[in-house]
Amino acid sequence: MILPVFLGDCSCPPLNELEVGQVGSLNGAEARHAIGSQRLGSGDVLDLVDGKGLRLRCKITASGKDYFEFQVQQRLHLPLPRTQFGLIQALSKGGRDEQAVESAVELGVSIVRPWAAKRSIVQWKGTKLQRGQKKWEALLKAAAKQSRRANWPQLEPLTDSVTLTEIIAAGGSDQRFILLDPDASVPLAKAWEQVSQAKMIHLIVGPEGGVSAEETTQFIAAGAITARLGPTVLRSSSAGPAAIAALGLTSGLWNREESL
Structure with missing residues (x-):
């Protein structure tokens, strides 16, 4: 499944501290893009990344104009290639x-x-x-x-x-x-x-x-x-x-x- 990706920036809890089942929220420009441009809302699934190899698959549980709340469904850490x-x-x-x-x-x-x-x-x-x-x-x-x-x-x-x-x-x-x-x-x-x-x-x-x-x-x-x-x-x-x-x-x- 190809899911949209958003950066877990300083507006949300540190991604490396979130485990499966835990909740958090994202605010600001990234959230506005997800809600306004991508038309995502409650029940939709997306990926939050930290840019350093960590990918959290999350489900939106609530949303507003410039924020959304999410629950972590899956946690993946992707290593860099050998070369x-x-x-x-x-x-x-x-x-x-x-x-x-x-x-x-x-x-x-x-x-x-x-x-x-x-x-x-x-x-x-x-x-x-x-x-x-x-x-x-x-x-x-x-x-x-x-x-x-x-x-x-x-x-x-x-x-x-x-x-x-x-x-x-x-x-x-x-x-x-x-x-x-x-x-x-x-x-x-x-x-x-x-x-x-x-x-x-x-x-x-x-x-x-x-x-x-x-x-x-x-x-x-x-x-x-x-x-x-x-x-x-x-x-x-x-x-x-x-x-x-x-x-x-x-x-x-x-x-x-x-x-x-």
Whole structure:
């Protein structure tokens, strides 16, 4: 049964303290969305999640304009997959970066990091930095809810290429980085063989103008590997999600019997 998902925020009791049979209430924006937009009411069943893997299946027992009361019917804790994926997405024009992030979250990515690449036309500077960060936070939240995730992705701060090089160098064996490059000689399937033992695999996607030769050299020197997706060149909006979908099947993410 596909049920709507809502975040158990600070307006309700801590979800990790609620057991089957116990009751609670949710107030504010999440409740208004459930009652007003989703048209849910007494007797309807929904999922409350904490964004950290806990999912409570609840039945609404009473409701008002901006609140509802519920009783816990089932309690599930969903572990993270053995191999997780991160998306380092270059800022891109035309909202293509946001399209990539939204799809990546729906596909199961665990970490998202905005990247001000050398060739990024869009720049988060001054007041745009805070606005951009908040917009992406809202985007991640909406995509996680839409895809019914219990484990929500983490948004990292904006990074430039110098800092990204340092992050790659500090990754170690548990974190590996794949720079998606249409000129790479190694296909993604072969690159997977080099990183399959890592706990976190970060996919680096450049802007529409591509990643500069200088950035590529720096990233490889720091420990990243390059890989191409296939016979065609994908746009910045689709490269990351396509890679996550392909590796999701290879890694076993798509073979899980439970949801994220």
